[in-house]
Amino acid sequence: MKRLRCGTAPEPGCLQAWAAECEALAGRWRAARGSAYGGAAAAARQLRGAFGELLLQMRGLPPALPMMPLELTVLYNSLLFVMGTSDCAIKGEAEGIRQGLLRVLEACGTSGQDLSTQELWQKVLQEVTVEELQAPLHRLGALQAAWWLATSCLQNIIDLFRLLSSAEDPERAPCRAEKNELLTLLKAWRTPAEEASVSLVQSTEDLKETLCTAAAFLQGLQELEAGNLSTTLCLLQEAAGGFCSKRVLAQIYVCLGCCAQRMGKPQTALQHLKQALQVDFQCHPALSHTAAVYHELGETDAELQALYLLYEVCLLWKKNPPSATSSSPYFLIRAELLVNTPILASLLRHHHPSEVKYLLAQRCLRDGRVADAVEHYLDFLSLLQEGLQQQVPLDGGSPLPRIPEVFLEAASALEQDGRHQDSLTVCDEVISRTTNLIPKIIQVEEKLEQPECASLETGLAGGLLSQKRESLCCLTWRAAAYLHQGWVWSKLGKGKEAIMQFSRCLNDLLRFQPRGCGVEPAESLLPEVKVLQKIRLLSLIGRGMQFLEQEKHKEALLDFQHGLQISPDDPAAASYLVQVLWKLNRKEEAADYWQKYLESPAGEDGQQERQGRHFPLYLDSCLKQATFPQNESLARCIQDYLRTTRQDSSR
Template identity: 75%
Template sequence: GLPAALPCLPLELTILYNSLLFTMGAPDSDIKGEAEGIRMGLLRVLEAFGACGQDLSTEELWQKVLQEVTVEELQAPLHRLGALQAAWWLADSRLGSTTSLFRLLTNTEDQERGRSSDGENELLYLLKAWRVPAEGVSLPLVQSAEDLKQILCTATVFLQGLQELEAGNFPTAISLLQEAAGGFCSKRVLAQIYTCLGCCAQRMGKPQIALQHLKRALQVDFQCLPALSHAATVYHELGEANAELQALALLYEALGKTPPAAASSSPYFLIRMELLVHTPILASLLRHRQPSEVKYLLAQRCLQYGRVADAAEHYLDFLALLQEGLRQQVPLDGGSALPRIPEVFLEAASALEQVGRHKDAITLCEEVISRTTGLIPQMLQVEERLDQLECPSPGAGLAGRLLSQKDSLRCLA
């Protein structure tokens, strides 16, 4: 392309900023790795000043540009690009790289205050202290740097809270997540934050506080079904059978409905919290249960609580779900509450037997036998573990020797 020229750089960087916003905010965008568009923009800036930085890493490139380029006209465009770079790094949970960047974007006095504050919150302090340059009027911005700053602050404290939750530092996690709940985000994300607060309180052994947070999540967004699932778990820990069964029934009903289109009362932004916070622990806490899992939990809980008639009906409904398609109904991610299918059949047979439906119970047991007979070996091999055979004490007698040998036998399939 054309050589980089200083008079055109502000407009060029603003166009780059707007185009990257559309790229990052696209539904199918994948914010990972390095932002090549931002890197090319920084290299263009260095080119205009007769410098180069092809061999530098992105962090080193930012350091070189922000320390060497002091032209006033380029400060606002560079700061906007810096905010986009921070969003890119936060989406990859690179909090350290983001902190280093904002040390360069803030003035010396703010840097010293940030370092003297709590080390864990240095990034949050620098973000809040970052003075967004005045927007020029040459070209409209798709999303202002001020709006982006608020989203970055909320995303940062949310990510920090999740990290503390994963590390088991629950009081710190509660504090950070509560600050995130007061930040700039959609109702959907706010419900997710309250769900995380509920899970954190649950792990701290405070079930009543956990229920308050989970109920708040459902009040904000009733489509946040993981909150309802976690509430059922808390009720189970408290021994509140009626509340637990009601929560599971509502969850199963909600899973069978098509969720309405998400309506947000906040303005639409291309760079949103949903794009920046998607860590493994968040995905684990917000995992949606399959209808088959919830139906099985209903059946199992009813059987445990002695409500055998309800349990039998739920087990039969569950078996009907399996008939509709095992692969679609049973999650295979390892986090499912479902046991192996033969165990489910036997639990269902037990419930049917207790309500007097003996023939149906026998049919299920015969089904288990027919399906598992081929898995049982025709001969069991018994071997003696010689390395564990030790002579018992003389006073132990024959009974002692027999017991010692019995404990050292191992059945091998």
């Protein structure tokens, strides 16, 4: 390789002064980085400016080969501080690298202004053969790789390190087909030897280790998102054995746990999540995933215990957010700066205490722990009543449903806990909050997909469709509130009040006028329409039961018939219809319905339960109350009637 020529160098005194200043600044960093995090961070911000000013001084002169090794070293140190004091990669870093390469070419008597960054690197590494520039260029290449890694440009890194490996030793250039070429290239990369006196604020060996860890982590996340779980496992295990802070190591273990869970290995997932907490007890996403695994296993006690602990940790974290601690000594380029993807943000999403409180309430209600559910729902609602609803996250990643649904779930829990008046009050709150949001008539396509609506998801038409569906949601919530009040009054033995609320529910539902033609298959209906249909059915059954108790058999018959028209497969509607027909002495019709719907009653409860799983949690208590009680005497009477009828017909 060529060696530097001195004819174009600046004054020797300038070079010596700049080299001394670079060494002094690097020495300040070495002294500061072993101090507490706050001290190191403050020093990093100061030195970022100092190295930036030194670089400006050097670039005030035309580029010359004798000064380029020092200039590239100062550039390297400067960009390390720029990246290390930023939350993520920024555009200025890439531009700083580009300007450095252009000055190298200019010092060599050529240009590359019109080239892309990738083409510029190719030109520099192939044409610049000055020996003293090889190590500085390799270091700058590692920084370029860090920036590309932070922006997920992995192919660019592969192309760059092929060039670096070729420039270092053409015979050692890895094969393109080699498995995971990126990691292979990074591990094989060696920086050319240079003088021991070079003042670096972070060694290239440390930077290399960080790049390897971040590359394995990032690729593991990409494979996880693509569903390639076995590859994900290998890459994340590679990352876990790499060079990173405890915080990042805990994150890697969380991702390993999620991967194992998706592979159908819940016990392995729990082991990884436990490792995450052992490494960093502040990694509370590990607790939320642990609760999810226990939920999948059906271990409710363990799930609730994890949620209780998560709630306490979230409260502590909210009061005293943890500092962004890193490994010691403090490193400027860290894996957490280079791996920022939507899937990682989703997996490591921090929960607000209110979200965890809701999860506790929901899980307790689903598991029949009604008293505990009531306590958690009331705690959650108190946050809203105190005017703190802005602290409750409602983004797409939140486990919280819409707030009216939480109110309805709370009403359901209160009802099941025997706190009937409180349940009525909560329902009144839903009714009053939604009354002014519902138009007199809501016309919307009831099918999930309509050919003429294919383009309605964008522009003004899409907004109109969204507005109509929002009105439909408000109608659903208010109708459900009336439905709950009807069942509460039924429990209290107030038949008149119950019938009134069931009727209000049914009258409200008349506001919805579907524009679909004919009877649509259930799977093609909008979710809101399915819920509305179920609310209508439950209201008809509830009102019919009250009519039946008051011996208003004809009114009850109409409600049960209408209910069976809405949901022909519903065993409760069929059972009540059979009962009222039998009471009206319409035995032949009763027997026909019994044979059609109820002659094989095994599994009816299971069918009701399966149906309930497809509907909001706040309807569970209504679904349970609408279940027809086993009436063995009626079944025997119908069976005797059928036997007698068959005997008469055979004579």
